[in-house]
Amino acid sequence: MTDDGALQRAYQHARAFLNTLSDRPVGPPVPAQALTSLTGPLPENGTDPAEVIDGLVRGAEPGLVASAGPRYFGFVIGGSLPAALAADWLTSAWDQNAGLYVISPAAAVIEDVAASWVLDILGLPATSSVGFVTGGMMANFTALASARHEVLARVGWDVEERGLIGAPPVRVVIGEEAHVTVARSLGLLGLGRARVTRVPADEQGRMRAGPVREALASHAGPTIVCAQAGNVNTGAFDPFDEIADAAREHGAWLHIDGAFGLWAAASPALRPLVSGATRADSWALDAHKWLNVPYDNGIAVVAHPQPHRAAMSMTAAYLMRSSGDARDPSDWVPESSRRARGVTVYAALRTLGRRGVADLVERDCGLAVHMADTLRQTSGIEILNEVVLNQVLVRFHPRGAGEADALTRAVISRVQQEGTCWTGGTTWHGLAAMRISVSGWSTTREDIARSAAAITTAYARERERTSGG
Numbered sequence: 001m002t003d004d005g006a007l008q009r010a011y012q013h014a015r016a017f018l019n020t021l022s023d024r025p026v027g028p029p030v031p032a033q034a035l036t037s038l039t040g041p042l043p044e045n046g047t048d049p050a051e052v053i054d055g056l057v058r059g060a061e062p063g064l065v066a067s068a069g070p071r072y073f074g075f076v077i078g079g080s081l082p083a084a085l086a087a088d089w090l091t092s093a094w095d096q097n098a099g100l101y102v103i104s105p106a107a108a109v110i111e112d113v114a115a116s117w118v119l120d121i122l123g124l125p126a127t128s129s130v131g132f133v134t135g136g137m138m139a140n141f142t143a144l145a146s147a148r149h150e151v152l153a154r155v156g157w158d159v160e161e162r163g164l165i166g167a168p169p170v171r172v173v174i175g176e177e178a179h180v181t182v183a184r185s186l187g188l189l190g191l192g193r194a195r196v197t198r199v200p201a202d203e204q205g206r207m208r209a210g211p212v213r214e215a216l217a218s219h220a221g222p223t224i225v226c227a228q229a230g231n232v233n234t235g236a237f238d239p240f241d242e243i244a245d246a247a248r249e250h251g252a253w254l255h256i257d258g259a260f261g262l263w264a265a266a267s268p269a270l271r272p273l274v275s276g277a278t279r280a281d282s283w284a285l286d287a288h289k290w291l292n293v294p295y296d297n298g299i300a301v302v303a304h305p306q307p308h309r310a311a312m313s314m315t316a317a318y319l320m321r322s323s324g325d326a327r328d329p330s331d332w333v334p335e336s337s338r339r340a341r342g343v344t345v346y347a348a349l350r351t352l353g354r355r356g357v358a359d360l361v362e363r364d365c366g367l368a369v370h371m372a373d374t375l376r377q378t379s380g381i382e383i384l385n386e387v388v389l390n391q392v393l394v395r396f397h398p399r400g401a402g403e404a405d406a407l408t409r410a411v412i413s414r415v416q417q418e419g420t421c422w423t424g425g426t427t428w429h430g431l432a433a434m435r436i437s438v439s440g441w442s443t444t445r446e447d448i449a450r451s452a453a454a455i456t457t458a459y460a461r462e463r464e465r466t467s468g469g
């Protein structure tokens, strides 16, 4: 056994952090000057491991954000379930290279099991292939690479071997509300961020099925359609059944970016929201958002293992590829050597069970509705979206004539400074809005009440200030 002083210190510091997580100010971002004790020249000589850990914690402390805590509502950010966090520590301690079965049978089998559980809980085809990637971005990338392979293979073009230069053109149809990582993935895949047909969305941000149908009808040849489960502003879902009908009719590959929204499929009560989503050809999911496992963790699911594998796998004599049933995790992801990130997904699903995942998702959605209902009681506060999931858009109106955009931004800034909770901002259909996402496993009704009170107080203060008294 080597000296475990550093591990002991890390455990103590981690416990201290976690024990204060629900109480610490969620807080504004600090300027980089607050973190100067982390800086300095590269040391010539080494330092004792435990001392390194102590110094790291001391230096990082002022810049740590309680985003894993119960009152962080910015972006779409979950915390870490205790079992998932503990499994993450073990993943590091084991330090398995989860690229190939031969390097870590345990990691390969754990990920295989976690993959089958993910498919089961979401009601996705059991024969789908699954890759555990770093996040929703890479899940989109991986799924769309599989799509690119398949639609070009159907016209006799091997895109991995021959590239895109000289290839038959691929038409990509996406909603105007598609997440930025879809465009970024398309850019990386050589399909172009802007070389897409953008289909208009309705007032809740749902891609309209009619224009999808029209776009598909106006073009023959390789086509990919990207739909979305869970708009990052409103939480809305695209009409998958109609889009799937159109895609099927025209032989297009249908991909669904369901980074957080697809988890609604785990809940019998919410499943109608994703109706038709199982008919897609691929799906992108995050585990580090709503499943509440630590970063970094996304899941790419493809209904057709062959193009998925063709797009991702590599061969070399020394790699000692597995045969038979053994699964080489790197066949399904862009990485070669990789962290066994499916281990935390395994732990989260095992600790929650089917019922627990449904409870988590339903609870957060209920809390989002509770937040919206509470805020709505104050006159001048408007909820801009239908709260169908875990996302709430809030707008703040001045007493008399005045600028609701400016006031809304001022309220967001005041809430962020005050530190009870943290909410982000956005622009929705040209209107400034506060954006609230309830995605954590530990948020309670009490947290919502406290946060709503902080928000209404900030609103009252800002309204007084801007109305001059």
Ligand SMILES: *Cc1c(COP(=O)(O)O)cnc(C)c1O
Residues within 6 Å of the ligand: 076, 134, 135, 136, 137, 138, 179, 181, 182, 230, 231, 232, 257, 258, 259, 260, 286, 298
């Ligand atoms: C967060 C998100 C992504 C990107 O996921 P990362 O985990 O940040 O890479 C993609 N699509 C949607 C809808 C998201 O909410």
